[in-house]
Amino acid sequence: xxxxxxxxxxxxxxxxxxxxxxxxxxxxxxxxxxxxxxxxxxxxxxxxxxxxxxxxxxxxxxxxxxxxxxxxxxxxxxxxxxxxxxxxxxxxxxxxxxxxxxxxxxxxxxxxxxxxxxxxxxxxxxxxxxxxxxxxxxxxxxxxxxxxxxxxxxxxxxxxxxxxxxxxxxxxxxx
Numbered sequence: 775x776x777x778x779x780x781x782x783x784x785x786x787x788x789x790x791x792x793x794x795x796x797x798x799x800x801x802x803x804x805x806x807x808x809x810x811x812x813x814x815x816x817x818x819x820x821x822x823x824x825x826x827x828x829x830x831x832x833x834x835x836x837x838x839x840x841x842x843x844x845x846x847x848x849x850x851x852x853x854x855x856x857x858x859x860x861x862x863x864x865x866x867x868x869x870x871x872x873x874x875x876x877x878x879x880x881x882x883x884x885x886x887x888x889x890x891x892x893x894x895x896x897x898x899x900x901x902x903x904x905x906x907x908x909x910x911x912x913x914x915x916x917x918x919x920x921x922x923x924x925x926x927x928x929x930x931x932x933x934x935x936x937x938x939x940x941x942x943x944x945x946x947x948x949x
Contacts, residue, residue, distance in 0.1 A: 778842065786833070787842035791850040793830035797823050798854025799861065806862045809938070866916040871939045872925075873910055875899070879929040880907020886924050887911055912939060 804819035830850070834843045876883055884894045884907070892911050899908040913921050918936060925932050 783840050783842050786837060786840060787846035789846075790830055790833050790843050791846035791853075793826050793833065794847050794850025795854040795857070796850075797826040797830055798851050799858040800826065800854075802855050802858025803862055806858075807867075810868045812867075866914070868915050869912055869939050870915050870918050870936045871910065871912050872918065872921055873908065873935045873937075874925055875901065875933040876907045876909070876929045877901065877903070877931065879932070880909060883907070883925060883928050883932065884909055886928055887921065890920070890924055892917070892921060 800819045800823035804816050804823055807816040807819065830847065834847050837843055874880075874883060880896060884896050887894045887909070892913055895910040897908040897910065899906050911921060915938075922934065925934055
């Protein structure tokens, strides 16, 4: 119990938290870049992440009598995951395919999206209650909110799905 009052023990735990926080932030970003096919950035992040991890785990294992080290390690892990996700959301790297199903306003949606500079493919489709318009629109991740705003303004009842995409080959793509 005496160790919990020691400033050195708290500093060690804080150091381990900082190492693990950094390690997991890099790791979370690395995984997201791997999923987007960005090999070079993934390699750099993986190298940094694994180097920091070795230092962090060595620090914990070399002083097993300090329970604060375990807390710092676990808290750094959890916090690093969340911060890595937050950073990746702010970077908004990559493309998203937005699929839109509209029962009545597909042509108007397609026109509005095109006027805003987005490429749209219109596909006639049959839904439960008859014919619908299915629109496919590939956009930069940073533009998803703008596209969703256009869709909601014209057809608040439209069914919208978005999914990450990787490879682009031919066709129109807004850069």
